[in-house]
Amino acid sequence: MRVVILYDPGAEDWTAEDVRGVMQAVTQVGQSFAALGHAVRKQPVRHDMRWFQAARQADLAFNLCEGVHGRSEWEEHVVATLEFAGVPVTGASAWTLAACRRKATANAILTQAGLPIPRWTVAQGRIQDDFPLPAIIKPAAEDASAGLDRGSVVADRKALRARVAAMTEQFDEVLVQQYVAGRELNVGFVGDRALPIAEIDFSGMPPGSWPILTYAAKWDTGSPDDLGSVPVCPASLPQKLADRLVRIAETAWRAMEGKGYGRVDLRVDEQGRPWVLEVNPNPDLNDDAGLSRMAKAAGWDYAELVRRIAEVALREAQGSKAARELLAPSRRSRAARTA
Ligand SMILES: Nc1ncnc2c1ncn2[C@@H]1O[C@H](COP(=O)(O)OP(=O)(O)O)[C@@H](O)[C@H]1O
Ligand SMILES: [Mg+2]
Numbered sequence: 167m168r169v170v171i172l173y174d175p176g177a178e179d180w181t182a183e184d185v186r187g188v189m190q191a192v193t194q195v196g197q198s199f200a201a202l203g204h205a206v207r208k209q210p211v212r213h214d215m216r217w218f219q220a221a222r223q224a225d226l227a228f229n230l231c232e233g234v235h236g237r238s239e240w241e242e243h244v245v246a247t248l249e250f251a252g253v254p255v256t257g258a259s260a261w262t263l264a265a266c267r268r269k270a271t272a273n274a275i276l277t278q279a280g281l282p283i284p285r286w287t288v289a290q291g292r293i294q295d296d297f298p299l300p301a302i303i304k305p306a307a308e309d310a311s312a313g314l315d316r317g318s319v320v321a322d323r324k325a326l327r328a329r330v331a332a333m334t335e336q337f338d339e340v341l342v343q344q345y346v347a348g349r350e351l352n353v354g355f356v357g358d359r360a361l362p363i364a365e366i367d368f369s370g371m372p373p374g375s376w377p378i379l380t381y382a383a384k385w386d387t388g389s390p391d392d393l394g395s396v397p398v399c400p401a402s403l404p405q406k407l408a409d410r411l412v413r414i415a416e417t418a419w420r421a422m423e424g425k426g427y428g429r430v431d432l433r434v435d436e437q438g439r440p441w442v443l444e445v446n447p448n449p450d451l452n453d454d455a456g457l458s459r460m461a462k463a464a465g466w467d468y469a470e471l472v473r474r475i476a477e478v479a480l481r482e483a484q485g486s487k488a489a490r491e492l493l494a495p496s497r498r499s500r501a502a503r504t505a
Contacts, residue, residue: 167204167492169476170224171195172217172244175210177236191230191452198472199228203496211244218247225492226476227255230451238267238308241448254483256475257426258447266422266445269306269341279421281414282441284433286343289330295323298344302378303329306339309446311381313337316391319345319376346433346441350379351401353415353430354449354460356471357478360412361460365401370394399459411440418442425482427475429456451475 173192176185196206207224211217211231221227227248234240246260258266266272270288277283285298288306300321305313313333320326326342333340350368354361368377371394383391403411415430422445431443449457453468461471473493480489 167199167226167496168207168224169199169204169226169228170207170209170217170221171228171230172209172211172221173230174233174236175212180236187452188230191450194453194468195228195230195451195472198469199476201469202473202493218251221248221253221255222251225254226480227253228472228476229255229257229448232310232448241267252483254479256479258428259423259425262423262425262447266447267307267309269304269444270339272422272445273341275421276418276442276445279417281418281421282439284344284346284441284443286341289334289340289342291331291334293326293330293342297326297342299323299326300345300347300376301326302343302345303333304341304343305333305337306341308337309444311379311384314378314380315382316375316380318380319378345376346435346443348433348435349401350377350443351403351411351432351434352397352456352460353412353432354427354457355415355419355424355429356427356457356461356474357425358416358419360416361457362400362463363403363408363411364397364399364456364460364463365403367396367398368394370396397456397459399456399463407434407438407440414440414442418445421445422447426478427451427457429460 171192173188192208196208199206207220209217209220211234229245231244232238232241234244242260242263245255245263248255249260273283273286300319302319317329320329330340350366352364366379371377372390379395380391382389383395386392411432418430419428424447429446429449433441433443435441451457458468458471477489477493480492
């Protein structure tokens with residue numbers, strides 16, 4: 167099988183570490199297919215569309231783009247182009263990517279599906295005086311904790327107004343949401359199968375800071391926020407609560423027409439009530455990221471996770487039999503293994 171791995175080579179403002187993060191996943195996914203004897207091409211995605219010529223000659227496009235030229239709003243365009251041309255592509259559809267990145271749109275769809283979403287509003291530069299506190303202020307159309315730091319949660323009106331004003335200067339649209347105190351849990355999906363639940367253990371957060379996943383927690387390795395937010399998988403939960411969380415996450419995943427692979431983030435408040443924070447299509451696929459950790463708890467190694475993500479995409483495009491045949495190790499690799 168010919169696999170083309172699509173990725174964003176980045177923009178001028180990317181650091182060497184940003185590039186390394188992307189290339190690490192590209193390499194790891196590439197190795198997983200190469201080990202099965204498949205032909206792998208690593209293809210940067212740029213506006214010149216050369217990537218598209220490569221993708222349409224492949225049996226499968228493995229999509230690792232989180233944007234183009236560092237801009238997340240072009241993420242769905244890559245997928246839409248492939249969908250339009252009928253090229254099998256891993257992960258979420260263009261619609262899911264577009265809808266989930268707009269937090270207000272996603273929240274409206276999830277609320278309509280009957281899911282528990284913490285109260286939220288889009289702040290048009292200002293915020294009503296009766297909005298419940300504490301509240302968290304986030305950019306309405308970003309992900310990966312962009313714009314989130316220790317000042318994102320506010321407990322009084324003055325701080326709320328100041329934060330909304332500051333965020334409005336930086337981002338086009340700002341979402342204010344009621345802050346849910348309590349445990350943070352993630353349910354991962356490959357296809358429609360839920361993986362073991364993970365939890366973020368915030369017990370090591372520096373005193374006085376709100377237990378949230380800030381930008382530093384996600385991307386600044388070794389920072390106090392990173393060291394204070396430790397993922398644990400599987401999470402230790404009463405079975406009944408775990409079942410409930412999976413049911414809610416499945417409903418959320420279906421409401422956003424999730425396919426391929428994804429992760430639903432939830433919190434359970436101090437009264438034990440679950441709340442959906444967001445649905446993440448195509449979450450980070452690095453071996454040290456959440457989805458891989460969940461897959462390992464399910465007994466899959468990294469190569470198996472990659473293989474299953476490919477299988478889901480190929481099955482949808484070609485049916486189960488063709489997917490099996492395409493994914494079967496090629497003769498070349500069988501010979502190499504017996505040699
Ligand atoms: N309503 C909320 N209550 C409590 N914490 C929240 C809430 N919304 C977001 N957070 C915290 O902020 C983090 C990032 O927010 P999220 O909505 O998941 O955006 P992103 O797309 O940037 O990941 C979450 O992992 C969580 O720790
Ligand atoms: Mg999140």
